[in-house]
Amino acid sequence: MSKPKLAVYWAASCGGCDIAILDIEEKILDVADFFDVVFWPCAFDFKYDDVRRMADKEITLTLFNGSIRNTENYEIAKLLREKSVVLCAFGSCASEGCIPGLANLHDRQSIFEYVYKDSPSVDNEQDVVPQSRTPVEEGVLTIPEMWDTVHTLGQVVDVDYMIPGCPPQSDQIIAVVSTIIDILKNGKELPPKGSILGATDKSCCDECSRKRDVKKIKKFVRPFEIIPDPDICLMEQGIICMGPATRAGCGAKCVSAGVPCRGCYGKTSNVRDQGAKMATAIASVIDSIDPDEIQAIVDSIPDLIGTCYRFSLPDSMLRRVQV
């Protein structure tokens, strides 16, 4: 009997998810032993045409990392959906949009203006900006067209499971991969569609070992402005920590290291909009009933969307900033 086939793809992502998969150390040998890797641009030399030639549903499992922000991402997302039995949104980019999703604060034109013209380190006298179509003598050369808005994988194709995290922690990847191998090997039933794999449904605070008491904040500070007490809740010290609005599963690694949670594991299942939930939580810890003082405290937060939606702007209710 032939082995089940595995594909891994990166769309708009940093490559960290692929590294995270390789970071499962000797367990990668189990993966290679059980699966036949048929497509993994980061690690093997396969071409898109190799996937196009496959029969529908020929790939057993596809781990798709990266968000969808250009025609190439979209085309391959559709292709892999067609060819895969199980399509898994792997990592925060595919699940919630992640850091590339912050491009939704701008649009394509303003991003190009900055990146190719206005950025201080750029010298571009001829105003050369990427074009999706370039006529040459032999015909027209095309490159994928970038969009104004970054989308999550689930917004453009049907997704079976989500593995959150930026990147998903290696112990969680090991757990997920071992479970999937066990399920496929022994003919067990797959988890219900839409399940979140490799995380729990509690908040990050549940895994945090810091002491929690009453939160009353007169001024919000950024992590570099104070040396935080190692044992007390960071929120109580005025540092905005996304823990209350973030799913647990990472083992509260950032907070244990004195860095506030930034929210990469996404929202819990009973929340529709991670950033809005966090904004509400931020308001609840303000210690004042004087409107002017409240305003001053709120003004001490420099970038509310960048803080609350750092990993989830394309997944938010409003999807993007109106520009």
Place this chain on the structure above:
Amino acid sequence: MSFEPKIIGFLCNWCSYTGADLAGTARMKYPANLRAIRVMCSGRIEAGFILDAFRNGADAVLICGCHIGDCHYSEGNHKCLRRLPVIKKLVEQFGIDPERVRLEWVSASEGDRFRKIVTEYTEQIRKLGPLTLRDLDFEPPPEVEHDEVKPKEEVCHV
């Protein structure tokens, strides 16, 4: 046809909803642009409610609660008071005019005040115009035909 704004009103059960009821029973007239939603307390209003209203086509959101000191739950409206600046800041950063969110205190006896607020706010939003949000749902781009690029005849093969 002139623009008729859709305004979602979150009214607290104990003061503002009763105040709106009073305006109704006293047969006071105010624009029908407000869609009232009764909540138990203005402290129940979360940022998500406002974003959800905008996502679903509201042009503005009016939040009404008990005057400070009059809250049925003693401090619920303090929560609302703290949330509003955060909500406004968030809405503004999303590129939506913060005027589209408004907080007013209306007691159970202030039917006329409620009428005035709704009338004035409807006019204000009418002047501001409709709220249009882009890319709320993914629309597949039109299929593009890829032109074949024919290589020149004398290609150098390695």
